[in-house]
Amino acid sequence: MKKSIFRLFRFQGPISILYYLAFAGLLWYLIVPHTSIFYRTNLFDPFSVxxxxxxxxxxxxxxxxxxxxxxxxxxxxxxxxxxxxxxxxxxxxxxxxxxxxxxxxxxxxxxxxxxxxxxDISHRKLTLSKGEGHRLYIKGPNGRVKWYSGNKKIATVSRFGKVRAHKKGSAVIYAKVNGKLLTCQVIVK
Missing domain, CATH: 2.60.40.1080 (Immunoglobulin-like)
Structure with missing residues:
Protein backbone atom coordinates (compact mmCIF):
# COMPACT_ATOMS: atom_id res chain seq x y z
CA MET A 1 0.00 0.00 0.00
CA LYS A 2 2.80 2.44 0.88
CA LYS A 3 4.57 1.89 -2.44
CA SER A 4 1.45 2.84 -4.43
CA ILE A 5 1.07 6.16 -2.51
CA PHE A 6 4.72 7.11 -3.11
CA ARG A 7 4.41 6.13 -6.75
CA LEU A 8 1.58 8.69 -7.14
CA PHE A 9 3.80 11.62 -6.07
CA ARG A 10 6.91 10.56 -7.98
CA PHE A 11 7.92 12.59 -11.02
CA GLN A 12 7.83 10.46 -14.13
CA GLY A 13 8.50 12.86 -16.98
CA PRO A 14 6.63 15.79 -18.49
CA ILE A 15 3.15 14.24 -17.98
CA SER A 16 3.49 14.17 -14.20
CA ILE A 17 4.79 17.76 -14.10
CA LEU A 18 1.74 18.92 -16.06
CA TYR A 19 -0.43 16.92 -13.66
CA TYR A 20 1.06 18.73 -10.64
CA LEU A 21 0.75 22.14 -12.28
CA ALA A 22 -2.90 21.47 -13.12
CA PHE A 23 -3.50 20.21 -9.59
CA ALA A 24 -1.90 23.36 -8.06
CA GLY A 25 -3.99 25.58 -10.36
CA LEU A 26 -7.16 23.76 -9.35
CA LEU A 27 -6.31 24.19 -5.67
CA TRP A 28 -5.66 27.90 -6.21
CA TYR A 29 -8.95 28.32 -8.10
CA LEU A 30 -11.16 26.31 -5.71
CA ILE A 31 -9.64 26.68 -2.25
CA VAL A 32 -7.78 30.00 -2.02
CA PRO A 33 -10.86 32.22 -2.71
CA HIS A 34 -12.43 30.80 0.46
CA THR A 35 -9.45 31.57 2.73
CA SER A 36 -8.14 34.75 4.35
CA ILE A 37 -5.33 34.98 1.78
CA PHE A 38 -7.88 35.96 -0.85
CA TYR A 39 -9.37 38.78 1.24
CA ARG A 40 -6.12 40.49 2.17
CA THR A 41 -6.09 44.06 0.89
CA ASN A 42 -2.38 44.30 0.21
CA LEU A 43 -2.27 41.77 -2.64
CA PHE A 44 -0.62 43.45 -5.62
CA ASP A 45 -2.59 43.51 -8.85
CA PRO A 46 -0.64 45.46 -11.50
CA PHE A 47 -3.66 45.89 -13.78
CA SER A 48 -6.18 47.25 -11.25
CA VAL A 49 -7.07 50.88 -10.74
CA ASP A 120 -4.88 69.17 15.69
CA ILE A 121 -3.28 70.13 19.02
CA SER A 122 -5.43 71.54 21.83
CA HIS A 123 -3.38 74.78 22.19
CA ARG A 124 -1.00 76.40 19.72
CA LYS A 125 0.16 78.99 22.24
CA LEU A 126 0.25 78.65 26.01
CA THR A 127 1.24 81.15 28.71
CA LEU A 128 2.20 79.71 32.10
CA SER A 129 3.65 80.99 35.36
CA LYS A 130 6.77 79.45 36.87
CA GLY A 131 5.85 76.10 38.52
CA GLU A 132 2.45 75.93 36.81
CA GLY A 133 1.31 72.99 34.70
CA HIS A 134 -1.16 72.39 31.89
CA ARG A 135 -2.17 69.32 29.91
CA LEU A 136 -2.02 69.32 26.10
CA TYR A 137 -3.87 66.76 24.02
CA ILE A 138 -4.47 65.87 20.39
CA LYS A 139 -7.88 66.62 18.90
CA GLY A 140 -9.28 64.12 16.43
CA PRO A 141 -8.54 60.45 15.81
CA ASN A 142 -4.96 59.72 16.69
CA GLY A 143 -2.63 56.89 17.41
CA ARG A 144 0.40 56.93 19.63
CA VAL A 145 1.59 60.43 20.52
CA LYS A 146 5.24 61.18 21.26
CA TRP A 147 5.71 64.38 23.26
CA TYR A 148 8.99 66.25 23.71
CA SER A 149 10.21 69.72 24.63
CA GLY A 150 12.47 71.94 22.55
CA ASN A 151 13.99 73.49 25.68
CA LYS A 152 13.80 71.36 28.83
CA LYS A 153 15.26 74.13 31.02
CA ILE A 154 12.21 76.33 30.37
CA ALA A 155 9.40 73.71 30.17
CA THR A 156 9.13 69.93 30.19
CA VAL A 157 6.37 67.65 28.98
CA SER A 158 5.39 64.18 30.18
CA ARG A 159 4.53 61.31 27.86
CA PHE A 160 0.85 62.08 28.56
CA GLY A 161 1.11 65.73 27.41
CA LYS A 162 1.39 67.39 30.84
CA VAL A 163 3.49 70.56 30.46
CA ARG A 164 5.38 71.89 33.50
CA ALA A 165 6.94 75.40 33.51
CA HIS A 166 10.35 75.66 35.20
CA LYS A 167 11.81 79.14 34.57
CA LYS A 168 11.14 82.30 32.55
CA GLY A 169 11.52 82.11 28.80
CA SER A 170 9.89 80.36 25.87
CA ALA A 171 9.98 76.79 24.60
CA VAL A 172 8.29 74.78 21.89
CA ILE A 173 6.46 71.58 22.81
CA TYR A 174 6.33 69.02 19.99
CA ALA A 175 3.81 66.24 19.49
CA LYS A 176 4.55 63.62 16.83
CA VAL A 177 1.49 61.65 15.69
CA ASN A 178 1.41 59.28 12.68
CA GLY A 179 4.34 61.06 11.05
CA LYS A 180 2.85 64.54 11.58
CA LEU A 181 4.50 67.11 13.84
CA LEU A 182 2.27 69.45 15.87
CA THR A 183 3.70 72.31 17.92
CA CYS A 184 2.70 74.47 20.88
CA GLN A 185 4.59 77.65 21.84
CA VAL A 186 4.93 77.84 25.64
CA ILE A 187 5.79 81.19 27.24
CA VAL A 188 6.77 81.11 30.91
CA LYS A 189 6.41 84.39 32.87
Whole structure:
Protein backbone atom coordinates (compact mmCIF):
# COMPACT_ATOMS: atom_id res chain seq x y z
CA MET A 1 0.00 0.00 0.00
CA LYS A 2 2.80 2.44 0.88
CA LYS A 3 4.57 1.89 -2.44
CA SER A 4 1.45 2.84 -4.43
CA ILE A 5 1.07 6.16 -2.51
CA PHE A 6 4.72 7.11 -3.11
CA ARG A 7 4.41 6.13 -6.75
CA LEU A 8 1.58 8.69 -7.14
CA PHE A 9 3.80 11.62 -6.07
CA ARG A 10 6.91 10.56 -7.98
CA PHE A 11 7.92 12.59 -11.02
CA GLN A 12 7.83 10.46 -14.13
CA GLY A 13 8.50 12.86 -16.98
CA PRO A 14 6.63 15.79 -18.49
CA ILE A 15 3.15 14.24 -17.98
CA SER A 16 3.49 14.17 -14.20
CA ILE A 17 4.79 17.76 -14.10
CA LEU A 18 1.74 18.92 -16.06
CA TYR A 19 -0.43 16.92 -13.66
CA TYR A 20 1.06 18.73 -10.64
CA LEU A 21 0.75 22.14 -12.28
CA ALA A 22 -2.90 21.47 -13.12
CA PHE A 23 -3.50 20.21 -9.59
CA ALA A 24 -1.90 23.36 -8.06
CA GLY A 25 -3.99 25.58 -10.36
CA LEU A 26 -7.16 23.76 -9.35
CA LEU A 27 -6.31 24.19 -5.67
CA TRP A 28 -5.66 27.90 -6.21
CA TYR A 29 -8.95 28.32 -8.10
CA LEU A 30 -11.16 26.31 -5.71
CA ILE A 31 -9.64 26.68 -2.25
CA VAL A 32 -7.78 30.00 -2.02
CA PRO A 33 -10.86 32.22 -2.71
CA HIS A 34 -12.43 30.80 0.46
CA THR A 35 -9.45 31.57 2.73
CA SER A 36 -8.14 34.75 4.35
CA ILE A 37 -5.33 34.98 1.78
CA PHE A 38 -7.88 35.96 -0.85
CA TYR A 39 -9.37 38.78 1.24
CA ARG A 40 -6.12 40.49 2.17
CA THR A 41 -6.09 44.06 0.89
CA ASN A 42 -2.38 44.30 0.21
CA LEU A 43 -2.27 41.77 -2.64
CA PHE A 44 -0.62 43.45 -5.62
CA ASP A 45 -2.59 43.51 -8.85
CA PRO A 46 -0.64 45.46 -11.50
CA PHE A 47 -3.66 45.89 -13.78
CA SER A 48 -6.18 47.25 -11.25
CA VAL A 49 -7.07 50.88 -10.74
CA UNK A 50 -5.73 52.05 -7.38
CA UNK A 51 -5.61 55.25 -5.34
CA UNK A 52 -2.24 56.85 -4.62
CA UNK A 53 -3.11 56.72 -0.85
CA UNK A 54 -5.90 54.90 0.99
CA UNK A 55 -5.41 56.20 4.55
CA UNK A 56 -4.21 59.77 5.06
CA UNK A 57 -3.50 61.71 8.25
CA UNK A 58 -3.59 65.49 7.83
CA UNK A 59 -3.08 68.44 10.17
CA UNK A 60 -5.77 71.09 10.30
CA UNK A 61 -5.27 73.41 7.31
CA UNK A 62 -3.06 70.97 5.39
CA UNK A 63 -3.70 69.89 1.79
CA UNK A 64 -3.11 66.63 -0.10
CA UNK A 65 -3.62 65.70 -3.75
CA UNK A 66 -5.36 62.37 -4.40
CA UNK A 67 -5.60 60.62 -7.76
CA UNK A 68 -6.16 57.22 -9.36
CA UNK A 69 -3.29 55.23 -10.82
CA UNK A 70 -3.58 53.62 -14.26
CA UNK A 71 -6.74 55.47 -15.27
CA UNK A 72 -7.22 57.97 -18.05
CA UNK A 73 -10.88 58.85 -17.52
CA UNK A 74 -12.92 61.58 -15.91
CA UNK A 75 -13.51 60.97 -12.21
CA UNK A 76 -15.82 62.56 -9.62
CA UNK A 77 -14.66 63.28 -6.08
CA UNK A 78 -16.89 63.74 -3.03
CA UNK A 79 -16.46 63.88 0.75
CA UNK A 80 -18.75 62.17 3.28
CA UNK A 81 -18.21 65.02 5.78
CA UNK A 82 -17.26 68.37 4.22
CA UNK A 83 -16.89 69.98 7.67
CA UNK A 84 -13.87 67.75 8.40
CA UNK A 85 -12.26 67.73 4.95
CA UNK A 86 -13.43 68.63 1.48
CA UNK A 87 -12.09 67.73 -1.96
CA UNK A 88 -11.96 69.86 -5.10
CA UNK A 89 -12.91 68.69 -8.58
CA UNK A 90 -9.18 68.19 -9.25
CA UNK A 91 -8.62 65.92 -6.22
CA UNK A 92 -7.07 68.40 -3.77
CA UNK A 93 -8.14 67.53 -0.23
CA UNK A 94 -8.23 70.35 2.35
CA UNK A 95 -8.45 69.54 6.07
CA UNK A 96 -10.74 71.89 8.03
CA UNK A 97 -11.28 70.47 11.53
CA UNK A 98 -10.37 67.36 13.57
CA UNK A 99 -12.33 64.21 12.74
CA UNK A 100 -12.64 61.40 10.20
CA UNK A 101 -14.16 61.45 6.75
CA UNK A 102 -14.03 59.37 3.57
CA UNK A 103 -13.30 60.65 0.08
CA UNK A 104 -15.22 58.79 -2.62
CA UNK A 105 -13.78 58.57 -6.12
CA UNK A 106 -16.31 57.49 -8.75
CA UNK A 107 -15.42 56.47 -12.29
CA UNK A 108 -17.04 54.29 -14.95
CA UNK A 109 -19.71 52.94 -12.54
CA UNK A 110 -17.07 51.98 -9.94
CA UNK A 111 -16.01 53.56 -6.67
CA UNK A 112 -12.85 53.74 -4.57
CA UNK A 113 -12.63 55.16 -1.03
CA UNK A 114 -9.89 56.91 0.91
CA UNK A 115 -10.02 57.52 4.68
CA UNK A 116 -8.96 60.97 5.86
CA UNK A 117 -8.08 61.58 9.54
CA UNK A 118 -7.62 65.21 10.55
CA UNK A 119 -5.74 66.00 13.77
CA ASP A 120 -4.88 69.17 15.69
CA ILE A 121 -3.28 70.13 19.02
CA SER A 122 -5.43 71.54 21.83
CA HIS A 123 -3.38 74.78 22.19
CA ARG A 124 -1.00 76.40 19.72
CA LYS A 125 0.16 78.99 22.24
CA LEU A 126 0.25 78.65 26.01
CA THR A 127 1.24 81.15 28.71
CA LEU A 128 2.20 79.71 32.10
CA SER A 129 3.65 80.99 35.36
CA LYS A 130 6.77 79.45 36.87
CA GLY A 131 5.85 76.10 38.52
CA GLU A 132 2.45 75.93 36.81
CA GLY A 133 1.31 72.99 34.70
CA HIS A 134 -1.16 72.39 31.89
CA ARG A 135 -2.17 69.32 29.91
CA LEU A 136 -2.02 69.32 26.10
CA TYR A 137 -3.87 66.76 24.02
CA ILE A 138 -4.47 65.87 20.39
CA LYS A 139 -7.88 66.62 18.90
CA GLY A 140 -9.28 64.12 16.43
CA PRO A 141 -8.54 60.45 15.81
CA ASN A 142 -4.96 59.72 16.69
CA GLY A 143 -2.63 56.89 17.41
CA ARG A 144 0.40 56.93 19.63
CA VAL A 145 1.59 60.43 20.52
CA LYS A 146 5.24 61.18 21.26
CA TRP A 147 5.71 64.38 23.26
CA TYR A 148 8.99 66.25 23.71
CA SER A 149 10.21 69.72 24.63
CA GLY A 150 12.47 71.94 22.55
CA ASN A 151 13.99 73.49 25.68
CA LYS A 152 13.80 71.36 28.83
CA LYS A 153 15.26 74.13 31.02
CA ILE A 154 12.21 76.33 30.37
CA ALA A 155 9.40 73.71 30.17
CA THR A 156 9.13 69.93 30.19
CA VAL A 157 6.37 67.65 28.98
CA SER A 158 5.39 64.18 30.18
CA ARG A 159 4.53 61.31 27.86
CA PHE A 160 0.85 62.08 28.56
CA GLY A 161 1.11 65.73 27.41
CA LYS A 162 1.39 67.39 30.84
CA VAL A 163 3.49 70.56 30.46
CA ARG A 164 5.38 71.89 33.50
CA ALA A 165 6.94 75.40 33.51
CA HIS A 166 10.35 75.66 35.20
CA LYS A 167 11.81 79.14 34.57
CA LYS A 168 11.14 82.30 32.55
CA GLY A 169 11.52 82.11 28.80
CA SER A 170 9.89 80.36 25.87
CA ALA A 171 9.98 76.79 24.60
CA VAL A 172 8.29 74.78 21.89
CA ILE A 173 6.46 71.58 22.81
CA TYR A 174 6.33 69.02 19.99
CA ALA A 175 3.81 66.24 19.49
CA LYS A 176 4.55 63.62 16.83
CA VAL A 177 1.49 61.65 15.69
CA ASN A 178 1.41 59.28 12.68
CA GLY A 179 4.34 61.06 11.05
CA LYS A 180 2.85 64.54 11.58
CA LEU A 181 4.50 67.11 13.84
CA LEU A 182 2.27 69.45 15.87
CA THR A 183 3.70 72.31 17.92
CA CYS A 184 2.70 74.47 20.88
CA GLN A 185 4.59 77.65 21.84
CA VAL A 186 4.93 77.84 25.64
CA ILE A 187 5.79 81.19 27.24
CA VAL A 188 6.77 81.11 30.91
CA LYS A 189 6.41 84.39 32.87
Missing amino acids: RINAEDIVLKKGEEFHIYLLRLNERVRYSSTDIKVADVSIFGTITAYRPGTTFIRIRFDGKERKCRIRVI
